[in-house]
Amino acid sequence: MKEDQKGVVCEVSAGSSLKNRLLSMGIYPGREITKLSHFALRGPVAIRVGRSVLAIGHGMAGKITLEVV
Amino acid sequence: MKKIFLLGNPNVGKSVVFSRLTGVRVIASNYPGTTIEVDKGYLKVATDQFEVVDLPGTYSLEPTSKAEEVAVRLLKENSKEDITVINIVDATNLERNLYLTLQLIEEGYSVIVCLNMCDDTKHRGINIDVDKLEKLLTVPVISTCAVTGVGIKFLIQRLKEAKLNARKELSHQQRWQEIGEIVESVQQLTHRHHNLREILEDASIRPFTGMLISVLVIFTSFKVVRFIGEWLITNICDPFFLNYYQPVLEKLSLSLGREGFWHHLLIGDLINGGIDFKQSLGVLTTAPYIEFAMVLPYIVSFYFILSILEDVGFIPRLAMLLDNLLHRLGLHGFAIIPVLLGFGCNVPGILSTRILESKRERFIASTLISIGIPCVPLQAMIFGILGKISGFYVAGVYLVLFSIWLVLGSILNRTLKGYSPEFLVEIPPYRLPPLSVLFHKLFFRIKAFIFEAAPVVLLGVLLVNLFLTFGLFNLITNIFSPIVKGLFGLPKEAVVALAIGFFRKEVAVGLLMPLGLNVKQLFIASVLLAVSFPCIATFVVLLRELGLRGVIKATAIMAATAIIVGTILNFGIRY
Numbered sequence: 100m101k102e103d104q105k106g107v108v109c110e111v112s113a114g115s116s117l118k119n120r121l122l123s124m125g126i127y128p129g130r131e132i133t134k135l136s137h138f139a140l141r142g143p144v145a146i147r148v149g150r151s152v153l154a155i156g157h158g159m160a161g162k163i164t165l166e167v168v
Numbered sequence: 169m170k171k172i173f174l175l176g177n178p179n180v181g182k183s184v185v186f187s188r189l190t191g192v193r194v195i196a197s198n199y200p201g202t203t204i205e206v207d208k209g210y211l212k213v214a215t216d217q218f219e220v221v222d223l224p225g226t227y228s229l230e231p232t233s234k235a236e237e238v239a240v241r242l243l244k245e246n247s248k249e250d251i252t253v254i255n256i257v258d259a260t261n262l263e264r265n266l267y268l269t270l271q272l273i274e275e276g277y278s279v280i281v282c283l284n285m286c287d288d289t290k291h292r293g294i295n296i297d298v299d300k301l302e303k304l305l306t307v308p309v310i311s312t313c314a315v316t317g318v319g320i321k322f323l324i325q326r327l328k329e330a331k332l333n334a335r336k337e338l339s340h341q342q343r344w345q346e347i348g349e350i351v352e353s354v355q356q357l358t359h360r361h362h363n364l365r366e367i368l369e370d371a372s373i374r375p376f377t378g379m380l381i382s383v384l385v386i387f388t389s390f391k392v393v394r395f396i397g398e399w400l401i402t403n404i405c406d407p408f409f410l411n412y413y414q415p416v417l418e419k420l421s422l423s424l425g426r427e428g429f430w431h432h433l434l435i436g437d438l439i440n441g442g443i444d445f446k447q448s449l450g451v452l453t454t455a456p457y458i459e460f461a462m463v464l465p466y467i468v469s470f471y472f473i474l475s476i477l478e479d480v481g482f483i484p485r486l487a488m489l490l491d492n493l494l495h496r497l498g499l500h501g502f503a504i505i506p507v508l509l510g511f512g513c514n515v516p517g518i519l520s521t522r523i524l525e526s527k528r529e530r531f532i533a534s535t536l537i538s539i540g541i542p543c544v545p546l547q548a549m550i551f552g553i554l555g556k557i558s559g560f561y562v563a564g565v566y567l568v569l570f571s572i573w574l575v576l577g578s579i580l581n582r583t584l585k586g587y588s589p590e591f592l593v594e595i596p597p598y599r600l601p602p603l604s605v606l607f608h609k610l611f612f613r614i615k616a617f618i619f620e621a622a623p624v625v626l627l628g629v630l631l632v633n634l635f636l637t638f639g640l641f642n643l644i645t646n647i648f649s650p651i652v653k654g655l656f657g658l659p660k661e662a663v664v665a666l667a668i669g670f671f672r673k674e675v676a677v678g679l680l681m682p683l684g685l686n687v688k689q690l691f692i693a694s695v696l697l698a699v700s701f702p703c704i705a706t707f708v709v710l711l712r713e714l715g716l717r718g719v720i721k722a723t724a725i726m727a728a729t730a731i732i733v734g735t736i737l738n739f740g741i742r743y
Binding site: 116119120121122123124125127130135136137138139140141142143145148149150151152153154155156157158159 | 487
């Protein structure tokens with residue numbers, strides 16, 4: 100996914116605690132999010148969900164499957 | 169007594185509302201997780217007295233970090249009849265905030281919603297229909313701007329309207345769906361062009377521009393801290409001590425007969441026939457000078473800059489940039505917050521490791537902070553002594569400490585069991601803090617320093633003098649002199665200084681000053697003071713946060729590091 104691209108969350112394939120945590124922050128299947136940037140060498144990814152900006156670790160971001168719009 | 173709980177997502181301004189309601193000052197900043205402990209205060213409405221409890225922020229009623237756990241546990245400990253929950257909601261981010269709101273209402277608490285940061289919505293082109301929101305949520309909604317105090321009165325007036333709720337419990341998916349519908353009907357957005365603030369917000373989370381901005385910000389901060397500190401010392405503190413305080417002390421010294429037990433205790437030794445604030449070592453001479461003319465100026469300048477960085481919202485962005493590096497040390501980006509606070513004083517630094525999720529992370533962060541992060545008092549003294557000789561040596565001390573960080577962190581990361589969770593944090597928008605808020609916070613921190621540190625320093629110097637008079641140090645000096653003299657190349661009297669470092673670091677450096685050390689010895693002693701055991705206050709917090717076993721482990725690591733590093737510096741480097 101490239102910078103400034105939007106996508107709809109298809110699946111969050113993580114344990115239930117992480118799933119809940121992401122859910123409470125607004126990341127759940129069906130939600131549209133925008134990727135803002137990512138850092139080299141498996142660094143974190145910045146995304147926009149609704150009106151908030153979240154920074155997500157690389158591995159965690161990898162567990163979120165998106166469909167690019 | 170009835171209780172009021174302040175509950176809300178992280179970084180929505182709970183602590184500001186708390187200060188407004190109770191008049192109790194607490195530290196508030198622009199990053200999630202400022203409040204790690206529970207603050208309590210009291211509010212009187214007409215004849216009723218309420219206990220107000222400020223809780224750490226949480227995204228939902230299912231906690232994910234130690235700080236969130238505290239919030240949820242405290243809430244659930246009380247019966248629902250006894251408490252009113254003020255749910256503080258960030259108006260600029262209604263959607264995400266309402267998740268917790270709905271959960272609270274579903275659970276049946278008496279909820280009153282405080283729609284905070286209403287001043288910010290206008291700049292951002294958001295318009296919220298408060299009455300409609302109130303109807304849809306079926307609980308009172310009051311819009312406020314806690315930083316300036318707007319709306320707090322109404323909030324207090326309407327407190328009694330909060331009633332126990334009963335609403336059917338929804339699944340997560342349904343809850344988000346309902347929130348979507350609510351937001352759709354109460355919130356209007358007007359499209360605006362990007363302004364400078366948004367451009368900066370964007371630029372600071374992109375790798376290249378973000379790095380550039382961070383380097384610039386940190387470099388400037390460092391320079392400004394030094395500049396303000398130096399300025400205060402040369403223009404205010406030194407003139408005061410030399411022109412006004414010294415003549416008084418000289419008279420006292422004369423009347424005490426210029427020698428004897430009391431003279432030694434209060435004034436200390438005369439250097440070249442007069443009082444030397446840096447070397448006399450008396451309770452009335454060196455102790456106040458260290459505290460108020462060498463350390464306090466830097467406390468003021470450091471916390472001034474730190475408060476600005478905190479309130480503007482820069483720190484979470486720095487966390488994102490450093491995530492990668494910190495990952496290699498078994499931490500993640502957010503650990504930069506305890507580290508930065510640790511540069512002020514290790515105690516709040518270690519306390520704030522609670523924002524990290526796993527025990528392993530908290531152990532690594534606490535150990536690394538107590539070893540490799542010198543607090544302001546110690547740094548001020550290092551500046552005062554080594555900086556006089558050459559800034560090159562000061563930079564050297566930081567370089568050595570940073571290398572220790574990297575090496576020790578990697579070792580801990582590889583050897584400790586368990587894994588460290590990943591980075592997941594909200595990046596707040598940039599905000600311009602009102603100056604009054606900034607100064608209140610600065611004042612609060614300076615006051616804490618004066619009342620907590622100054623008495624300990626006086627006591628420390630007093631004890632040192634008593635011990636020296638009665639020769640009580642001879643024993644430890646002799647026991648440890650092989651290590652200190654043989655391995656570190658320091659005179660055996662330095663043992664006393666290192667031991668006193670356990671009490672307070674600035675006193676320890678104060679004790680080094682009269683020893684007439686050469687540059688190499690000063691350099692080694694400075695590094696050792698930072699690396700060896702932290703002061704007793706830090707130990708107490710470590711014990712509380714890590715438990716006895718954790719502290720023993722951490723202490724062993726500290727001792728080993730100090731011995732290895734001291735030896736390497738002594739034998740490995742030519743000066």
